[in-house]
Amino acid sequence: MAIRLPRIVQAKQLLKRANSFRSDNAAAADVPKGYCAVYVGESDEKKRYVIPIAYLNQPSFQELLIQAEEEFGYDHPMGGLTIPCSEEMFIDLTSHLRVKAS
Template identity: 35%
Template sequence: MAGAMKKVDKIRQIVRLKQVMMRWKQISLRRHDSSDPRPPSGCLYVYVGHERQRFAIPARFLNLPVFAGLLDETEEEFGLRGSGGLILPCDVCFFTHIVKRLHKNENKYGKLTLEQFVITFSDAAANFDSCKDQNVVVFTPLLQKAEV
C-alpha cells in the first residue's frame, strides 16, 4: 500500500511539473511576441535610411540584382560587421518605390540592377507621390557621425 502511495505522489509531481513548464512556456512566448515581433512567414526585416525605417520584404527579393547592388552598398558602408538587422544605406522613398515596383511586377522589374533602377526612375523621382521633397537622394551616408 505504501508503495502505491509513493507511485501516486510521483505521478502528481510529474503532472504538476508539466503544468508549470507549460505555463512558463506560454508566458515566455507572450513576452517574446510583444517585445520583438517576428516578420511574416517567408519575409525578413530590413532597416532603411538614416532613420532606420523597418520594412518586411520577401526573402526571395535578396536574390534579385537590385538587392545585390544594395547589399554591395551596405558592405561598402559598414563592411562585413553584423550587428543587429540588415541596414540598407539608401533613401527610404527610393527603397519604397523599388519594393512597390517589385510587388507590382517582379518578372519585369526583378531583372533590373541597382544602377538600372537609379537611371530608370531618377527622372521620375520628382513625380513620386510619397517623396516629400523634389530632390530625392538615392544613397545616404549613414556613418557621418560615427566615431573611429
C-alpha cells in the same frame, strides 16, 4: 549568379544571428516565414521594413546589398540588415519588385 549567392547566405546568417542575440524576440515574432526585416534610411533614424526574402535574389536589390556591405560590412549597428539608401528610393524599388512579381 553563383557570385551573388554568398551575399544572400551571409545576409540570412546575419539576420539569424541578430535575432538570436535579442533578449526579447517580440520583433522577430512579427516577421512571417519567408520574409526578413531590414532597416532603411540615410540618417540616424532608420525605418524598419519587412520584405519577402525573394527580393534578395533580384539584381536591383543585390546592388543595395553591395552598398550595405561596402558601408557596414556585415557588422550592422542596428543588429540587422541595414540598407543605406533613402526611404523613397527603397519604396520605389520594392514597389517595382512587387509589380514585377505579380
